[in-house]
Amino acid sequence: MASSSLFHLCVFVMCLVTITASSASLSPNYYDYTCPKALPTIKRVVEAAVQQERRMGASLLRLHFHDCFVNGCDASILLDATSNIDSEKNALPNANSARGFKVIDQIKYEVDKACGAPVVSCADILAVAARDSVVALGGPKWNVQLGRRDSTTANRTLADNDIPSPFMDLPALISTFQKQGLNTKDLVALSGGHTIGFAQCFTFRERIYNETNIDSSFASQRQATCPINGGNSNLSPLDPTSAKFDVAYFTNLVKQKGLLHSDQALYSSGSTSELVKSYSKNADAFWKDFAKSMVKMGNIKPLTGKQGQIRLNCRKVN
Numbered sequence: 001m002a003s004s005s006l007f008h009l010c011v012f013v014m015c016l017v018t019i020t021a022s023s024a025s026l027s028p029n030y031y032d033y034t035c036p037k038a039l040p041t042i043k044r045v046v047e048a049a050v051q052q053e054r055r056m057g058a059s060l061l062r063l064h065f066h067d068c069f070v071n072g073c074d075a076s077i078l079l080d081a082t083s084n085i086d087s088e089k090n091a092l093p094n095a096n097s098a099r100g101f102k103v104i105d106q107i108k109y110e111v112d113k114a115c116g117a118p119v120v121s122c123a124d125i126l127a128v129a130a131r132d133s134v135v136a137l138g139g140p141k142w143n144v145q146l147g148r149r150d151s152t153t154a155n156r157t158l159a160d161n162d163i164p165s166p167f168m169d170l171p172a173l174i175s176t177f178q179k180q181g182l183n184t185k186d187l188v189a190l191s192g193g194h195t196i197g198f199a200q201c202f203t204f205r206e207r208i209y210n211e212t213n214i215d216s217s218f219a220s221q222r223q224a225t226c227p228i229n230g231g232n233s234n235l236s237p238l239d240p241t242s243a244k245f246d247v248a249y250f251t252n253l254v255k256q257k258g259l260l261h262s263d264q265a266l267y268s269s270g271s272t273s274e275l276v277k278s279y280s281k282n283a284d285a286f287w288k289d290f291a292k293s294m295v296k297m298g299n300i301k302p303l304t305g306k307q308g309q310i311r312l313n314c315r316k317v318n
Ligand code: HEM
Pocket: 055, 057, 058, 059, 061, 062, 065, 096, 097, 098, 099, 164, 165, 166, 167, 168, 173, 187, 190, 191, 193, 194, 196, 197, 198, 199, 200, 201, 203, 238, 260, 262
């Protein structure tokens, strides 16, 4: 009897040691014991949101990207402006552009309810919602690393500086990604995120009226809904199948039909052209590399252990 108690004590101590040791790094099983319902709940809300509006899948994927590129994946993008918070929502790449915040609120509400306590971070919700969005639109599945904690700060200036602009050429895109520890392959694979979703006229007007490395019929087609003056927020699909996670984005680049200057920059005599061409012919390779790069992006500077907090409301510091 005594030896059995000792055995149980040892198992308990070993569990504690394991939990403490693993808290500094992310793991796909992070919520298995604290809230096994977390992942199915996120999936359910994302699927319903995407069913209601296909574009929401694209918007949620982009939110995770814009979160991770500003001081790591810490849900800083979700904080509303206050006297202490210079909200990233007001940064140029996000203002009147980043969307999906209400869906994230709803996920947080449902997840906290399902878990019976606020144990899941907003940063992890963003990472899982991005994966579930890609899957809902027919793309690859991957195991999301979990255990990120939420920031208590936001940085609008960094969002302005570190999120890439659609007017960048290849060297600038490469260095923006390099700054985050992501290489040229990650840049090309992750840019494939533009296989879903839309862009506003002002982000590609210059390209469709003034650039020469563009298919002329494609340019005229886009000009029809993006006038030379006005209509700044008119939307165009980033590729012809904007609700389907396929390789049309890459086949389009090869045909000089990239919508953004930064898209076409990946296929215009630079070092990335071969990779674009190979993804355009090989959906499996794109899917595999996209999933791998999403995990890598999701691992950018996470807050773990006792750092940061688990927000009660994703829009506010506790
Ligand atoms: C490589 C540099 C990138 C640039 C310059 C860029 C730029 C842009 C721009 C300008 C838009 C349109 C925003 C608007 O008009 O409101 C957009 C949309 C989008 N971006 Fe990117 N992006 C880049 C990389 C990525 C990455 C890495 C991902 C995800 C992995 C991504 C996912 C998306 C999605 C899904 C949309 C559509 C969002 C929606 O319809 O709501 N982008 N991007």
